[in-house]
Amino acid sequence: MPSTNSREPRFEVMWPLSRKAVQRTAATPRLPDLNDKTVCELWDVIFRGETIYPLVREYIRARFPRVKFVNYTEFGNFHGAREHQVTATIPEKLRAHKADAVIVGIGA
Amino acid sequence: MVERLGIPTASIIGSGFLKQAEVITKGLGVPLAMGVYPGAPMVDSEEVLRRKVEETLAPGLLMGLTGEAPHAADAASEPEPGDVVLNGTFDEVQEYFYRHLWTDGLPVVPPTHERVDAFLRFTDRKSDEVLRILPQEGREASILSIATTGVMSGCRPEYMPVLIAIIDAMCDPIYRVEDSGSTPGWEPVVIINGPIIKELDFNFGQGMMRVGRQANSSIGRFVRMYLRNICGFRIAPGAGDKGSIGQSFLVAMAEDEDTAREIGWPTFAQDRGFAAGENVVTVHSVVSITSPMYSAGDQAVQHVQQWAEIMGQSFTYWAHTGFKTGLWNPLIVAGPSVAGVIAREWSKDEVRRYLYQHVKVTAERATHYARMTSTPTFSFEHLVKEGILPPEYTASTDPERLVNVFIKPEMIGILVAGDPGRNQSRAYMGNHIQGPPTSRRIALPRDWKRLIERRG
Numbered sequence: 001m002p003s004t005n006s007r008e009p010r011f012e013v014m015w016p017l018s019r020k021a022v023q024r025t026a027a028t029p030r031l032p033d034l035n036d037k038t039v040c041e042l043w044d045v046i047f048r049g050e051t052i053y054p055l056v057r058e059y060i061r062a063r064f065p066r067v068k069f070v071n072y073t074e075f076g077n078f079h080g081a082r083e084h085q086v087t088a089t090i091p092e093k094l095r096a097h098k099a100d101a102v103i104v105g106i107g108a
Numbered sequence: 109m110v111e112r113l114g115i116p117t118a119s120i121i122g123s124g125f126l127k128q129a130e131v132i133t134k135g136l137g138v139p140l141a142m143g144v145y146p147g148a149p150m151v152d153s154e155e156v157l158r159r160k161v162e163e164t165l166a167p168g169l170l171m172g173l174t175g176e177a178p179h180a181a182d183a184a185s186e187p188e189p190g191d192v193v194l195n196g197t198f199d200e201v202q203e204y205f206y207r208h209l210w211t212d213g214l215p216v217v218p219p220t221h222e223r224v225d226a227f228l229r230f231t232d233r234k235s236d237e238v239l240r241i242l243p244q245e246g247r248e249a250s251i252l253s254i255a256t257t258g259v260m261s262g263c264r265p266e267y268m269p270v271l272i273a274i275i276d277a278m279c280d281p282i283y284r285v286e287d288s289g290s291t292p293g294w295e296p297v298v299i300i301n302g303p304i305i306k307e308l309d310f311n312f313g314q315g316m317m318r319v320g321r322q323a324n325s326s327i328g329r330f331v332r333m334y335l336r337n338i339c340g341f342r343i344a345p346g347a348g349d350k351g352s353i354g355q356s357f358l359v360a361m362a363e364d365e366d367t368a369r370e371i372g373w374p375t376f377a378q379d380r381g382f383a384a385g386e387n388v389v390t391v392h393s394v395v396s397i398t399s400p401m402y403s404a405g406d407q408a409v410q411h412v413q414q415w416a417e418i419m420g421q422s423f424t425y426w427a428h429t430g431f432k433t434g435l436w437n438p439l440i441v442a443g444p445s446v447a448g449v450i451a452r453e454w455s456k457d458e459v460r461r462y463l464y465q466h467v468k469v470t471a472e473r474a475t476h477y478a479r480m481t482s483t484p485t486f487s488f489e490h491l492v493k494e495g496i497l498p499p500e501y502t503a504s505t506d507p508e509r510l511v512n513v514f515i516k517p518e519m520i521g522i523l524v525a526g527d528p529g530r531n532q533s534r535a536y537m538g539n540h541i542q543g544p545p546t547s548r549r550i551a552l553p554r555d556w557k558r559l560i561e562r563r564g
Contacts, residue, residue: 008197011218015187016210016260018253018338021238022246024137027177028116034174042110046482048149052120052161056143059166081433081496081541084281091113101173102110105120106149107129 034064037100042090043072044079047106056103070097111138118143118172120165127347128289130181131340135246139180141172150482189236189252190221205260209346212333212357216260227255230268232553240279243286244348245340249275253338261330266563267308267323269556271330273389273548274298278334280546283391287542289341292429293351294395294539296331298360299439299523301377302387304550307560310362314527316441317359317534324359331391332357358394361525367444368524371451376523379456380547387550392439392521393543398422398535403446408453411446411533412462419535420467420513427469427513428478428486429540434496437538437545438463438514439521444528460517467514472507521545 031037039060043049049072057069075093076086094102110117118141121129126144133140143165149157172178187193194204201218205211217223228235228251235252242249251272258271278285278296288296300310311321319325335341341349368375377388399422403414423438430436442450450459471488478486488511491497501511514520526532538544553559 008199010195010197011201011220012192012195013201013205014219014221014224014256015189015191015193016205016219016253016256016337017186018248018250019189020135020183020186020246021241021248022135022137022183024180024183025112025139027139027141027179028111028114030116030141030172030174030177032174039173045485047122048157048484049120050485051154051157052145052149052165055158055161056120056166056169059162060170063170081435082494083541087109090110094110094113094115099115102115102117103120103169103173104110104117106145107119107121107125 031101034060034101035066036068037064038068038070038098039101039103040070040075040094040097040099041072042075042078042102042104044106045077046079049106052106053103070099116173116177117141118169120145120169122149123147125350128350131348132244134181134183135244135340137180137246139178141178143168143170143172189250192221209342210337211260212329212336217262219256219259223259224252224255226265227258227263227268228252230265230553230559231272232551233272239276242279242339244289245338247338247340249279249338254334257334257337258330261333262322262326263330264308264322264326264563266560267327269550269552270300270304270308270327270389273550274327274331274391275334277389277391277546277548282544283546284542285335285339288335288339289349289351290539290542291350291352292395292539293354294393294543295355295358296335296391296543297358297394297536298327298331299376299390299392300360300362300388301365301375301382301390302550303385304387305362305365310360312362312364312525314529316361316525319359321359324362328357328359361441361523363523364444364525364528367447367528371448371524373447373451373456373522373524376521377547379521380545382547382549387552388547389550390545390547391543392437392536392545393539394536395539396422396426396537401533401535402531403533404531406449408450409462411450412454412459413466415440415533415535416463416466419463422535423537424467424469424473424513425477426537428474428481428483430515431474431488431491431497431501432478432483432486433540434491434515435519435544436515436540437519437521439523439536439538439545441526441534441536442522442524443526443531443533444524446531446533447524456522457517459522460520463520464512464514464517467512468510469513470508471501471511474511475507
């Protein structure tokens, strides 16, 4: 509870945080039609992705039958033992697969 | 990262992680499109999981790829480093800082310019020097931020060289400070070696891990405060810290180097490649602590056998996380009297070798624990094939085969400290690749001796 004693010493206190140094990036325009497009999957090999990704594929294919998926196994586990090495290879692999869109998971 | 490549991206996020995702997104400066999985996938039936994917997650992902591009939230305007944000009484300062989520819930020392300047006198580095842009809020790890947090945590100005070394270690990408808010709720512990232990009055004897000695206590508090304020790992009503249950700060450890020298063992810092007499900090994650390990007898094996049994009971369950990543580091705090008995017969490497060979788990149990935690696809065969684990882990296909809990002997740390009048030790377990032991030499200012003498 703040004190009301006017004879108490006062303190000029500094902001305790530090400057944010964030470079902002605008999102890439989306793809209204996924037919004939390539969607690549990235998975950190946890939280039942082996069950979830096939269901997501099924859902999207039902709406865009000519969509192509590149399975997460093509990219390796981007979280964990080989994280830095795997992450470093992802841009090149996405280019090689001609990725039009990417699904990343799983943060849970 | 992928969005920066110019490729539309949608992420799968559990509903319990939305606030953390928001913090990370702001820190990266990249807008996030996502599909949300309601609840926790690890506890849902196949039927419920399918329903949640079809009704919520997959539509969200599809919208994220095909709908309107996500927009980043506007960055809120903030004061500049060094700005005065309040002129108030002690109580008013506490209220103001608490409401802004700038404290750990305990009263802080008001960070006035005078107090912060006193800390800055204990370093030759400039106050605006930045060690790294830190995840997850994307803030500068500046010398000024270290001094300010040191003041607030109740440190003395002369701790400043230690505080800088700690943050420098935590800035090392190997340390992975970005994982400080992961759900296991691990906590860093700082380990001090060198003459600075006595110069700054660290407790390395009885009660070494209790609050009570200012150096140990305030430096432990400083680490948690820095993670909270500068890195952005805050529990609710803040965001960013997803420790599901978590633990509170650990006071800093210091080694009983006199005993280590007397019994002929290298210090913890020497084991890590530093010379005797160098001042060194090591930051080490702690996810689990054993019960007190009492051991008796005048032979080395009697004590180390007891350690193996108790560490096995405490750490075996979590071993699967080390197996998945190929790394985890137990740290033994060996009581001085116990260490003395062991050192008459065994080197530290022989202790490590014994523990490596004698702490075991069946492959079936380790697999079960991994599947219970997060990884239904856990497989020793896959980990060996990937080169993450050595081939001995698949020496047979028998699920009842015993595998080593500790992946390599050299991953085991040993530090001599604690109560010389009792036969007790304790062990601390790191959280695999999150917060592995990371060390830095402590750089003292040029006029350290004069400054220390003047403190009275």
